[in-house]
Amino acid sequence: MAHQLGSEEEFKTTIADYLESLPAQFSQRVFSSPAACLAIFRLISTVGKQLIMSMLYLDTSLRLQDVCQWARTDSQRMVRGKIHQLRKLQLVTEDHGNVSLNPVFRAQLRNALTGGGDFSSFGTPFKGGGRDTRITKAQLARYADVKWEAMLRFMVGRQDGSGESVVQPPAESVRSILRTAKLMEDGENGMAITNSGFQFLLQDTQSQVWTVLLQYLRQAEMQQMDVVEVLNFLFQLVSLQLGRAYSAEPLTTIQRRMLGELRDFGLVLQDDQRPMCFYATHLVTMLSSSSSTENSDKSDTKGSKALSASPQGELAASSSQGYIILETNCRIYAYTDSPLQIAILGLFVHLVSRFSNLVTGALTRDSVRQALSQGITADQIITFLTANAHPQMQSHVPVLPVTVTDQIRLWEQERNRLHPTQAHFYKDFAQKQDFDRVLRYAQDIGVVLWASIEKRQLVVTRQGHVKIVELVNSQRAASSATTSS
């Protein structure tokens, strides 16, 4: 079964499942910070959000029937379902037919909107002297990119199999996350990449970061760490501002350890000379901004980046410009010189020539089939090409030529033409009624794979064979009993 990779959706469902399973006193602790409440609020469905907002400033409780009356008649059941979901997440409490918001959650969400309460949950800024040179956004971006690419190159580099260890292996925490997420496994020559790892490489950066955070949460659970603190810190991370120095003073020991481990991924930058000071990089801050880089690309070129609610989308967008041109004859021209991007392209493209700023190749049947056999799906290839398409290509609708996308899908379907199934083949039935009886019985239990009534031949599955043998034996016993008597 394909391991469904982490994306924002999976993160949401995991957090939701986790919150449902928390006992009451722990959930009070999770809800006790405005940042956590805001992050949890963002995870629930749109209708759920509206229900919560409608009840947020009502101090009395409402009757459940009244709340259901808010919905239109054809959506009543859906709204009831949403209320039930909110109850499972412990955001809404029900008491004798009256519903009201969880009081801790309500108070802290109000604080998040109005700015009261423990505002350090959004991150305390670092005050104090030290070096005068403040870390600039460009420095942060470079640091994050270097670390993240080092991890990705480590994943791709091993695939060559030629044993070259030009790539520096990253820190142990990174490798353990890769191992537990089943993105890489331990092989003879060190770690080797798995099928899920290939899929991970083709995803966009946001999904990759969500996967890492999710895996970190799972690992914390397995190691019996206090998951509430880990969750609170994750929620705080996601709402930090880019380029601002934050103090690690109010963090607990577990959270400080997390800080050290997340530093190896390039998600935060910790100043060596001022260990109490840390910066969040764009990898983390872009998680809370718009999910697709296409939107931020287009609006940034018009220079109106202040329009979207989060001002930190621009740095992420500038580093993810499209660079691939795909022609209708399946030829690819990639304007890049980064070895990581070339290695990722090499997974499914037959690379032909390489210049100082350009790599050319073609999508051939062999190269795509090789990628398919390693577990990459056609949809992932198409999504990857669309997401990294050159801006000139993005003005077309659809972005990629239809001939090429259809051809990739056809190559994928070729692998699905034959489905082998283990089966048993019956022939040479003596009498027609024997055959009819067996056929009817096999159809009743649903194990027929193929039958030919003229030729009196039947193919059934393995499990079906056992049952049919029992049937035939019992009938033979019955008929021999009748003949003998």
Added chain:
Amino acid sequence: MVEPVESDPSLLVVVLDVNPSAWARSPLALDKALQQIVIFINAYLALNPENKLVVIGASKRKCLLLYPSDSTVDAAQDIQVYEQFRLVDVKVLSGVQAMMSQVTVDNINSLDERQSPMSRALSMALCHIHRINEDQTGKIWSRILVLSAGEDAPREYISLMNSIFAAQKMSVLVDICKACGQKDSVFLQQAADITGGNYLKVNSAADESLLQTLMFTCLADHYTRSVINAPGSALIDF
């Protein structure tokens, strides 16, 4: 007709009526109303990180874009509130303050002064909506929220109806929140009715009643409104 999908982003344009003589007559104080509007805006931004916001301030003589604007915001030393909210709140509040202080009025009690021309603000709002739609690659659902305390200006009937029909064509919902006591604004009622938005009157000055009303009726985006009922208005004086 494209149906709204749950995860589509929205664009909200808030038109604030900054007419001091009109607000002097309203049962609601302007500063309290502004505080509640700001919390409402924060709630809107919290719904979906991709939601976009434009705030326009409309006074008798001027119509200014308050957010997003190029005015500089001084960086506060301590973070009192979530940074994204804080930027918006500070810009809106300081913009309204600047507009109010620039209003010089000769005869503050005259009938003319109580009327707030809304058609100018609506046209500006529609232009912004059109521009953002051009920039955006995906589908974005737009609506306008008008907070008004003044009365109708009869001479702008035609221009107002033109903007209302333009909004209807662009499938933009117009919600009206009226804070002027007993009198209804007939033109704005029609605006809400034609475009499919809500018309609300806020009479009481009780704390947070404006906020509760806004949250309950105007926070929902296109998708949620197809699921949850909005309070209907009974009589419209055509």
